[in-house]
Amino acid sequence: MSSRRAFLAGGLGVAVPAVAGVLTGVLPDGPALRRFLGLTGPAGEIPRVTPGPSTVERVSSVARGRTLDLVITRPPGAPTDLPVCLALHGRGVGARWFLDLGVPQFLAAAALPFAVVAVDGGSSYFVAATPGDDPQRMLARELPGWLAERDLPAPSAVLGISMGAFGALSLARTRRDLRAVAVAAPALFTTWAEASGRDAFASQRQWAEEEPLRHTDALAGTPLGIWCGTEDPFVDAARTLAARTRPALAAVTSGAHDEDYFRRVLPDMLAFVGEHVTAPPKPGGGG
Structure with a gap:
């Protein structure tokens, strides 16, 4: 018998109010128990459509002191002069991760009129934690040149997942001209501990x-979308972010910190970006 089935069989005598309390998060380990029971919402599915072109190229970064993957995904049949959304990856993966998550298919399915660009950012939350490796400098100084060489403009929007959300919000502090910022499962920290x-x-x-x-005051005026699962260990940080900003959209729904959830919300994140990068700019900037 599986551990989950054994738990369910052995727990029939548990008082219903206690079980209900745990499942709703009132008692300790409620989110952990929901993850164990698989009560984290449906898994996102990559649509079965023909994607547009994606390229994976190697570029040399002086700022990061290494050669990186540069991944560019366009919707099918789109012109070359598209707006660009920068996608920042989570920890332990790289730019190619967005291909695995299904970004090419999601772009194609929704016919979204922008390109998604991803580049390797390391594992230090897109900050210069070690000498000779500065992801922020790479994004600010080198990425626009790489895109210009490929007939693409500098990013007008940024999305980030997990660690990438940290990087996206950091970039938005210095790029006040961004039309949209979309973050999911934001790996943010309320304390140094x-x-x-x-x-x-x-x-x-x-x-x-x-x-x-x-x-968070530096995010004022930039359209911000926040997504997080209720079983995500960073959900409290996501709620704090929403409380301290005025997000255009904040969605906290059932879900864990995993690719099932990321794929479920990616279509909404991309749609949010598309809504803002294609809309006429408001007077004074900020989307």
Whole structure:
């Protein structure tokens, strides 16, 4: 008998109010139990459509001191002069991850009129945690040139998932001309104790300088979309982000911190970006 079935069979004598309390998160480990029971919502599915062209190229980054993957995905039959949305990946993966998540198919299925560009950002939350490796400088100084060489403009929107959400919000602090910022399962930290366990920041001072939750005023005026699952360990940080900003959209629904959830919300994230990058700019910028 599987551990899940054994739990269900053995737990029939548990008082119903106690079980209900755990499942709704009132008692400790409610989200963990829902994950164990598979009560985290349906898995997102990649649509069965013919995707547009995607390219994977190797580019040399002086800022990061290494050669990186540059992934560009366009919708089918689109012109070359498309708006660009930068996609920032999670920790432990790279730019090609967005191909695995189904971005080419999601773009094609929705006929969204923009390109998605991803580039390897390392594992330090897109901050310069070690000498000679500066992902932010790469995004600000080198990426626009790589795109210009390929007849694409600088990104006008950014989306990020998990660690990539940290990077997207950090980029939005300096790129006030962004038309949209979309983040899912944002890996943000309310305290240094939480952040230090990631072994991704050079010091507490660097974390405090970079942590998006400490600089939410810099996001004012930029259309922001936030998605997070109720079983995600970062859900409290996502709620804090929503409370401290005025997001155009905030959706906290059942879901864990996994690719099933990421694929479920990616269509909504891309639609949010498409709505803003194709709309006429408002007076004074900010989308």
